[in-house]
Amino acid sequence: MAIADVKEYTHLSKEDVEALGAEFDAIRTRIEESRNADDAAYIKRMIKIQRGLAFAGRVTLFASHKKPAWAAGAALLGIAKILENMEIGHNVMHGQWDWMNDPEIHSSNWEWDTAQPAEQWKHSHNYVHHQFTNVLGYDNDIGYGILRMAREQKWSPVNLGQPVYNAALATLFQWGVALHDLDIERIMKGEKDPKEMKRQLKQIFRKGRNQILKDYVVYPALAGPNWKTTLSANVAANLTRNLWSYVIIFCGHFPDGAMHFTEEELEDETRAEWYLRQVLGAANFEGGELLHIMSGNLGYQIEHHLFPDLPSNRYGEISVEVKEICRRYGIPYTIGPLHRQYGQALRTIMKLSLPNGFTQPDGTPPPDELPRQRRKRRTDAEREPRRAELGSWSRGRTA
Amino acid sequence: MSVPKILTRVPERVERTDWKRVRTLADKLTTPLHPDDYLKLVNPLWSARELRGRLEDVVQETDDASTLVIKPGWGWSFDHEAGQYVGIGIEVDGRIQWRSYSLTSTPRRRGRRITITVRAMPEGLLSGHLVSGMQPGAIVRLAAPAGEFVLPSPPPEKILFLVAGSGVTPVMSMLKTMDRRGTMTDVKVVYSSPTADRMIFRDALLGLAEKHPSLDLTLRYTDDEGMFSLEDDLDATCPDWTGRQTWACGPGPMLDAAEEHFRAHDVEDHLHLERFTLELGENTGEGGTVSFQNSGRTAEVDGSTTILEAGEKAGIGMPYGCRMGICHTCTLTLVSGSVTDVRNGDQFAQPNEQIQTCVTVANGDCTLNI
Numbered sequence: 001m002a003i004a005d006v007k008e009y010t011h012l013s014k015e016d017v018e019a020l021g022a023e024f025d026a027i028r029t030r031i032e033e034s035r036n037a038d039d040a041a042y043i044k045r046m047i048k049i050q051r052g053l054a055f056a057g058r059v060t061l062f063a064s065h066k067k068p069a070w071a072a073g074a075a076l077l078g079i080a081k082i083l084e085n086m087e088i089g090h091n092v093m094h095g096q097w098d099w100m101n102d103p104e105i106h107s108s109n110w111e112w113d114t115a116q117p118a119e120q121w122k123h124s125h126n127y128v129h130h131q132f133t134n135v136l137g138y139d140n141d142i143g144y145g146i147l148r149m150a151r152e153q154k155w156s157p158v159n160l161g162q163p164v165y166n167a168a169l170a171t172l173f174q175w176g177v178a179l180h181d182l183d184i185e186r187i188m189k190g191e192k193d194p195k196e197m198k199r200q201l202k203q204i205f206r207k208g209r210n211q212i213l214k215d216y217v218v219y220p221a222l223a224g225p226n227w228k229t230t231l232s233a234n235v236a237a238n239l240t241r242n243l244w245s246y247v248i249i250f251c252g253h254f255p256d257g258a259m260h261f262t263e264e265e266l267e268d269e270t271r272a273e274w275y276l277r278q279v280l281g282a283a284n285f286e287g288g289e290l291l292h293i294m295s296g297n298l299g300y301q302i303e304h305h306l307f308p309d310l311p312s313n314r315y316g317e318i319s320v321e322v323k324e325i326c327r328r329y330g331i332p333y334t335i336g337p338l339h340r341q342y343g344q345a346l347r348t349i350m351k352l353s354l355p356n357g358f359t360q361p362d363g364t365p366p367p368d369e370l371p372r373q374r375r376k377r378r379t380d381a382e383r384e385p386r387r388a389e390l391g392s393w394s395r396g397r398t399a
Numbered sequence: 400m401s402v403p404k405i406l407t408r409v410p411e412r413v414e415r416t417d418w419k420r421v422r423t424l425a426d427k428l429t430t431p432l433h434p435d436d437y438l439k440l441v442n443p444l445w446s447a448r449e450l451r452g453r454l455e456d457v458v459q460e461t462d463d464a465s466t467l468v469i470k471p472g473w474g475w476s477f478d479h480e481a482g483q484y485v486g487i488g489i490e491v492d493g494r495i496q497w498r499s500y501s502l503t504s505t506p507r508r509r510g511r512r513i514t515i516t517v518r519a520m521p522e523g524l525l526s527g528h529l530v531s532g533m534q535p536g537a538i539v540r541l542a543a544p545a546g547e548f549v550l551p552s553p554p555p556e557k558i559l560f561l562v563a564g565s566g567v568t569p570v571m572s573m574l575k576t577m578d579r580r581g582t583m584t585d586v587k588v589v590y591s592s593p594t595a596d597r598m599i600f601r602d603a604l605l606g607l608a609e610k611h612p613s614l615d616l617t618l619r620y621t622d623d624e625g626m627f628s629l630e631d632d633l634d635a636t637c638p639d640w641t642g643r644q645t646w647a648c649g650p651g652p653m654l655d656a657a658e659e660h661f662r663a664h665d666v667e668d669h670l671h672l673e674r675f676t677l678e679l680g681e682n683t684g685e686g687g688t689v690s691f692q693n694s695g696r697t698a699e700v701d702g703s704t705t706i707l708e709a710g711e712k713a714g715i716g717m718p719y720g721c722r723m724g725i726c727h728t729c730t731l732t733l734v735s736g737s738v739t740d741v742r743n744g745d746q747f748a749q750p751n752e753q754i755q756t757c758v759t760v761a762n763g764d765c766t767l768n769i
Contacts, residue, residue, distance in 0.1 A: 040493030051437050058428075095753070101488075101495040101720070101727045104436070104449055108727075108753070111431035210430040218427050385750035388732065388768065394753035395745075 009276070011330060021272025023325050024306055027318060031310050032099075040100050042313045046087055046293075047105070054080035057237070058219060064229035074233040078240035079294075084113045085245055086296030087312060093122055095309040095392025108394040114241075115178035115211050117203040119395055124181035126393055127386050130308050131274075134253055134281035135261045138378055141253065142260070144169065144176060145185065145377075148352045150260045155355045162353035166346075173242035178204055183377055244294075247342050252301040254345035255283040256362040257334035266384065274389055278305035279326060283334040284319070285341045292316065302333065309391025435473070443538045447474030450541040452487075454533055455512065460599045464518040464565065465530045466503060470511065471541060477510035479544035481576040482569040482646070485515065486542025486721040489528065495540060496525050497720030497728055501568035502544060503600075505576045516599060518565040542725050548646065548673045550576060554584050555644040559637055561657060563591040563627075563649030564599075570648060571600050574607055574614070583611040587637050591619040591627045591649075629660040646671045682744040684760035691715050692734055692768050706731075706738060706756040706767065715769060717756065724758035731756050736765020 012020070057076030063069040089112030091097070097105045111118045124140065132138035136152050143149040146169055148159045169176050182200055186192040215234040220227035252258075259280045269277070282301040292299050292315075300315035303322055310318070326333040336344075344362065351359040386393070425434040439446035444453055452469040459465050471477075479485075479502060488497040500515040519530040550573040560570045567590060577583045592598035598618065608616040617636050619627045627633075633640055641664055647657040654672050661670040684702040689709040691697070698713040707729055710717035720728030724742055730753050737748035738759040746762065747754050756767075 035493060037490070037493040040490070048440055051432075051440055055437060098727070098730070098753070100493055101497075103725065103727060106727060113431060207431070210427070213427060214430050386752070388734070388751045390751070392730075392753050393751065394730070395747065395749075 009331075012276075016329065017272045017276055018270070020325065020329055020331075021270070021275050024272075024275045024322075027321055028307055028310065031307070031314055031318065035099055035311060039311050039313060040097075043088070043092075043097050043100075043105060043311070046083065050080055050083040050088055053077075053083065061219070061230045061233050062223055062226065064223065064233050065226045070229050070233050074236040074240070077234065077237035078244075081113055081237060081241040082244050082294055085241060086248065086298065087293050088296075089113065089118075090296050090298075091312045093118055094126060095394075096311045098309070098392045107392055111207075113211075114174045115204070115208045116174070116180065117178075117200075117207045120181035120200060120203065121177075122393065122395065126308070126390060128383070130305065130390050131387050132266070132383065133278055133305060134259065135263065135266055135277075137263060138266070138383065140180065140183075140377060144180065146176070147349055149254055149348060151352065151356050151361060152260060152262070153352075155352075159353050162349055166349050170243055170246040171239065173246040174238065175208075178208060183379075185377060186379075247338075248295045248298050250345040251283065251285050251338060251341040252298055253282060254348055255334060255336065255341040256344045256348075257332060258283045271387075271389055274387065275306055276331070278302070279322075279331055279333070281305070283336075283341055285338045286335060287338060291338070299338070307391070309393075444470070444472030446472060450474055450543065452513070452539050452541050454535050454537045454539060456535055457533060460516060461518075461597050463530065463597070464516060464599050466514050466516045467529065467533065468512055468514050469539065469541070471513060475513075475541070476543070477506065477513070478508050479506045480546075480549040481506060481573040482549040483544040483546040483572075484569070485513070485544050486540075486723070486725065487515065487529070488540030488542070488720070488726055489525065489533070489537075491525065491528065495726065495728075497540075497542070497726040498525050498529075499542075499721065501546075501572065503568050503571050503575075505572060505579050507579075516565070516568045516571070518599065540726075542721050542723060545723065546673070548648065548671060549573075550646075552582075554582055556584050557639070557643040558584060558586045559640055559643040559645040560586070560588045560590070561629075561645060561647040561649070561653075562588070563653050566648035566650070566653075567599055568648075570646060571603070573646070574604070578607055578611065583613055586611075586614045587617070587640075587643065588614070589617045589619065589627060589633075589636060591621050593622045594620055629656055633660070641666045641669070643669065644671070645669050648673065682739055682741045682760075684739045684762040687736075687761045687763040687765065689713075689761050690764070690766040692766055694769075700761055702760055702762075703741075704760060705741070706754070706759050706761065706765075709761070710756065710767070710769070717769070719757055722757045724755055727755060729756045730754065732768040734766040734768050737762040738765060 053076050057073050057080055060069050060076060061073035064073055089110060092105055092110040093107050093112070095107040098107050103109065107122070112121075129139055129141045134142065136142065136150060143153070146165050147162055148155065182197070182204070183192060187197060215238060216231060219234060220231040223230040261277060261281065265277070279302055282305045284302050285299045287295075287299055297312035297315045298304060300319050303315040303318045304312070306322065307318065323333055347362065422434060428434070429437060433448055435446035435448045439448075439451075443451050450471065452471040452475075454467055455470050456468040457465050458468065482501070484499045484501045486497050486499050488495045500517055502513055503516045504510070504512065504514040517526055517529045519527040548569055554577055560573075562570050570588070574586070574588075577586070588604065590598070590604070595601060601618070604616055608614050621627070637643070645661070647654055647670060657670060658667070658672065661667045686700050686702040686704070689698045689700055689706060691710060691713060694715060696713045696715060698709040700709045700712075707717050707719055707722070718729050718731075720726035722729075733747060733752050733754045735750055737746055738754055739746050739762055740755075741758050741760055747759065748762075
């Protein structure tokens with residue numbers, strides 16, 4: 001069973017789906033051929049601004065005993081971290097800028113300002129999440145192994161604590177992400193390859209240690225008598241970044257309208273069907289240019305999932321065409337203001353902390369008979385190999 | 400000259416230890432970035448992470464050739480060997496494109512500038528841009544000097560340089576080095592060019608010949624005098640050529656002819672050319688069949704032939720740049736199979752992973768998306 005056989009999409013014939021895929025392919029080709037010096041200047045300007053903000057923030061915090069300096073420094077640093085993680089790091093690691101042939105802005109060796117080592121991110125995010133988007137049991141981003149985000153997922157009394165887990169995840173988001181590729185469940189059952197586990201833990205430890213040292217030891221120490229206020233400002237900056245990236249990421253796939261899929265729908269999936277699943281499983285949010293930059297252009301989540309390795313500054317222009325294609329083929333294109341998209345995600349978190357019988361579903365109703373979901377994560381051996389549709393991808397040497 | 404060059408060990412960048420220590424400390428402040436990632440925004444030359452240079456001057460040598468004077472940034476080591484080449488990368492339409500050119504400056508430990516001399520090739524987008532499209536102040540990327548086509552120190556007693564066209568560039572560096580060090584031995588130069596106007600470094604060579612009686616120059620203008628034939632002309636021009644260490648640089652057919660001629664006279668060990676081979680580290684693969692998806696062509700390779708060479712052997716238009724793993728121009732998607740990075744032994748075996756074809760070798764059969 002492929003995605004086109006899903007009840008809602010029986011209006012699309014197999015040929016329709018293939019034609020849809022060809023239209024998306026055409027967009028990809030056109031953008032790839034038109035990447036130019038302006039695009040290169042865009043990412044270089046972004047990097048320059050980001051490093052300038054980070055530098056200004058660090059310097060300002062040397063005077064952090066004064067309240068305005070504390071607030072300004074924390075804000076500058078927080079914004080710098082957000083920019084680095086969202087518009088720069090995330091997108092560079094997707095290979096969006098590999099075409100420039102610049103080893104300094106390349107997916108194979110970018111390391112970002114967060115606890116997760118780049119190499120593990122490129123596995124858990126670029127491959128597992130982007131290829132198996134919203135497929136239950138495959139995509140570990142559905143609730144990050146902590147939250148129950150789909151009615152198809154079996155309820156257990158542990159889920160009653162969801163509001164608390166959610167708040168903890170938002171606060172400590174970078175550490176949640178850091179552990180994301182480890183597969184703690186398998187480790188606890190003793191099924192994880194000990195060699196691989198050791199390698200991953202070592203990477204996480206080294207990266208996390210450097211991050212902690214920098215923000216919570218070295219800069220406060222350099223600030224001398226102002227160590228306490230510098231420390232608290234750095235905590236505030238990291239917290240701001242954590243909360244913001246949490247909100248943006250939860251708006252990508254959890255608002256009403258973003259669909260979940262089952263293992264059966266993955267079977268013999270064609271490139272066109274993969275495209276279709278990306279549109280149906282993602283949700284956009286509206287906003288001005290600044291909001292889009294601060295969210296790494298992930299407000300164009302649908303476009304990002306269709307073309308994960310095309311330069312993020314082009315998603316806006318791509319979205320016009322994608323919207324039009326969706327209208328022609330009668331495919332829903334989920335979009336709304338940021339607060340509404342996050343509100344819906346939050347409502348789902350609250351509702352699904354209870355068994356299904358207590359609440360009514362929102363958005364696309366799941367099938368009458370909910371498929372049973374395997375609880376255990378797949379290993380790479382059980383997953384389909386990585387698809388070429390995900391674009392440029394290479395492992396790093398740095399981490 | 401601009402040719403695909405050989406892969407050699409990239410020399411360790413020279414840095415004083417105290418400076419290194421400061422940088423390690425500063426790393427703690429900028430992690431996961433390096434201090435240079437910030438400093439280069441102030442001055443592009445203040446970064447040793449990627450080698451950069453600032454173009455200081457463009458000196459026109461002939462109608463179609465110019466010498467670029469470049470001030471390299473941090474991390475550059477000036478003690479290259481005479482005859483070596485550098486990779487130079489410039490941004491065209493947002494993309495960095497790489498070529499290799501022989502250094503025409505002499506190596507000196509306390510140097511400040513390097514020069515390369517470039518001839519604009521017909522339809523050569525990049526060489527044309529380098530010769531006439533660059534303004535002083537432009538920032539270029541550099542790759543560390545490399546190459547085995549070098550003058551030993553001290554130089555041999557008797558030398559013959561066989562050069563044609565822009566092949567003069569590495570030889571110029573060797574002659575200038577012997578001049579500067581006062582080690583000019585018995586040197587014979589046979590240099591061909593279509594006309595006197597097109598002859599790069601003509602005046603400089605004549606000047607050197609005047610200064611050094613032991614330097615004998617034969618200039619050949621092939622438009623009027625015809626091509627220099629090793630068979631017919633060499634014995635007359637340089638009767639003792641079999642007793643000379645010979646460096647030959649020029650177009651492919653000329654090098655082939657030189658190789659044949661020296662072999663026929665059983666003195667092939669006297670001949671030094673740019674050899675287009677690859678010097679590998681200890682990391683090799685198992686070899687296998689490399690398949691190229693779009694054309695369906697294949698190449699059987701051993702464990703020391705790079706994927707790039709395999710593609711070129713199979714007649715695929717493989718993209719390439721520096722040919723030493725720096726520039727990423729050659730990156731392709733490995734659809735299936737496994738390859739090893741010759742620099743560090745890293746294995747890449749995951750489906751649809753991007754690999755740098757110039758520094759990877761096959762581990763068994765593999766398929767590439769080109």
